[in-house]
Amino acid sequence: xxxxxxxxxxxxxxxxxxxxxxxxxxxxxxxxxxxxxxxxxxxxxxxxxxxxxxxxxxxxxxxxxxxxxxxxxxxxxxxxxxxxxxxxxxxxxxxxxxxxxxxxxxxxxxxxxxxxxxxxxxxxxxxxxxxxxxxxxxxxxxxxxxxxxxxxxxxxxxxxxxxxxxxxxxxxxxxxxxxxxxxxxxxxxxxxxxxxxxxxxxxxxxxxxxxxxxxxxxxxxxxxxxxxxxxxxxxxxxxxxxxxxxxxxxxxxxxxxxxxxxxxxxxxxxxxxxxxxxxxxxxxxxxxxxxxxxxxxxxxxxxxxxxxxxxxxxxxxxxxxxxxxxxxxxxxxxxxxxxxxxxxxxxxxxxxxxxxxxxxxxxxxxxxxxxxxxxxxxxxxxxxxxxxxxxxxxxxxx
Numbered sequence: 173x174x175x176x177x178x179x180x181x182x183x184x185x186x187x188x189x190x191x192x193x194x195x196x197x198x199x200x201x202x203x204x205x206x207x208x209x210x211x212x213x214x215x216x217x218x219x220x221x222x223x224x225x226x227x228x229x230x231x232x233x234x235x236x237x238x239x240x241x242x243x244x245x246x247x248x249x250x251x252x253x254x255x256x257x258x259x260x261x262x263x264x265x266x267x268x269x270x271x272x273x274x275x276x277x278x279x280x281x282x283x284x285x286x287x288x289x290x291x292x293x294x295x296x297x298x299x300x301x302x303x304x305x306x307x308x309x310x311x312x313x314x315x316x317x318x319x320x321x322x323x324x325x326x327x328x329x330x331x332x333x334x335x336x337x338x339x340x341x342x343x344x345x346x347x348x349x350x351x352x353x354x355x356x357x358x359x360x361x362x363x364x365x366x367x368x369x370x371x372x373x374x375x376x377x378x379x380x381x382x383x384x385x386x387x388x389x390x391x392x393x394x395x396x397x398x399x400x401x402x403x404x405x406x407x408x409x410x411x412x413x414x415x416x417x418x419x420x421x422x423x424x425x426x427x428x429x430x431x432x433x434x435x436x437x438x439x440x441x442x443x444x445x446x447x448x449x450x451x452x453x454x455x456x457x458x459x460x461x462x463x464x465x466x467x468x469x470x471x472x473x474x475x476x477x478x479x480x481x482x483x484x485x486x487x488x489x490x491x492x493x494x495x496x497x498x499x500x501x502x503x504x505x506x507x508x509x510x511x512x513x514x515x516x517x518x519x520x521x522x523x524x525x526x527x528x529x530x531x532x533x534x535x536x537x538x539x540x541x542x543x544x545x546x547x548x549x550x551x552x553x554x555x556x557x558x559x560x561x562x563x564x565x566x567x568x569x570x
Contacts, residue, residue, distance in 0.1 A: 439557075526551065
C-alpha cells in the first residue's frame, strides 16, 4: 500500500458537493483525491494510505457508516471527518462511536472545514512525533538490554576466571604457609629467622589478596539474604577481636561502642554486616600508621514501620582521602592514589565488595575524610527489631 501522507480523500455521491469540497481543500493547498461512492473510496483506501477521509454519511450502496468501519479496520491511522445533514439518520454520537474523528453539518462554510483539517493535521503530526519517540525509546531500551546482557555475560566469565584461578592458588598457598609454620619450629639462625619472617609476611599478604578476590567474585553471585536473629554487640565484638592482632602489631588503639538505643537483638543478615565491617576495619588498619580506630553503632533517626535503620561508622586517624578521590575508591581495583598502592599493598577490592554487599541489607555506604586527619566510613542496614533497646555496652579496647 502506497503512503500518501498529507493527502485527503473526499467521498460524496453528490458530484456537485464533491467538487465544492475539493475546491475548499485546494484553496488551502491540500493534496486530495475524489471518490463519488463508498465503493470507489474503499478501492482507494485499499491501495493508498490517506491522512484524512472526508465522507458523506448518506450514500447509495456503501454508506458513510460502513466506510468508517472499513477505515477503522484497514487503515486505523487515518482520521475521518463525517459530513452529515440536519435530516440525517446518524447523530454526532453515532459517527464518533463508529470511529470518526470529527463531523461537520452540511451546508458548511469553507473556513469551518479548513479549521477542522488544520486541527487534525496538527494532531496527526503530534501523534507521529510521539510514535517516533516511542520507537526510539523502544530501540534504545533494546540496545541497553543487549548491552546489559553482554556485560552480565562478561562478568560471569570474569568471575568464573577469578574464582577458578583463586582456588587454584589456594591449595599451594596453604601448603607454603603450612611448611613455613613448620620451619619456625626448627633451629634457625637469627638471619634465617628474619628471612623466614619476611617470607611469611609476603605469603600471608598473597593469601589475603587471593581471599579478597574470592570475596569479590562471590559478592556478585550472592543473591539470597539470610533472615535470622543476632546481637549487634556480639557482631562488633567478634569483628574487633579478629582484627586486634593486626592492630597490635602497628601499636593502634582499637575500640567499639554500641549506643544505648540499639536493640539487644535484631533480625537480618549478620554475615553480610560482619563482612562489611571486616573489610572496612582491615582498610582502616592498613591505612593508619598511628593513633586510634573506633567503631560505633547507632540507630538512625529515620524509622521504617517494620524495624530500624542501624548506622555503623568506622573512624581512623590515617592518611585521609583527597576529596576528588572519595567516589573513585568504591570502584573495583581502586585506591585513593598511586602512592597509596606502593605504600599499602592490596588489590583495591575491599570497598568494592562493601559497595556490592550494602544493597543486600537495604543500606548505603559513604565516607567523610580529610587529608592527614583520617577518614570515617559509614554504612547502614535496614533491620527488624525483636526486643526493647538494650542498656549501654562497655567498650572493648586493644
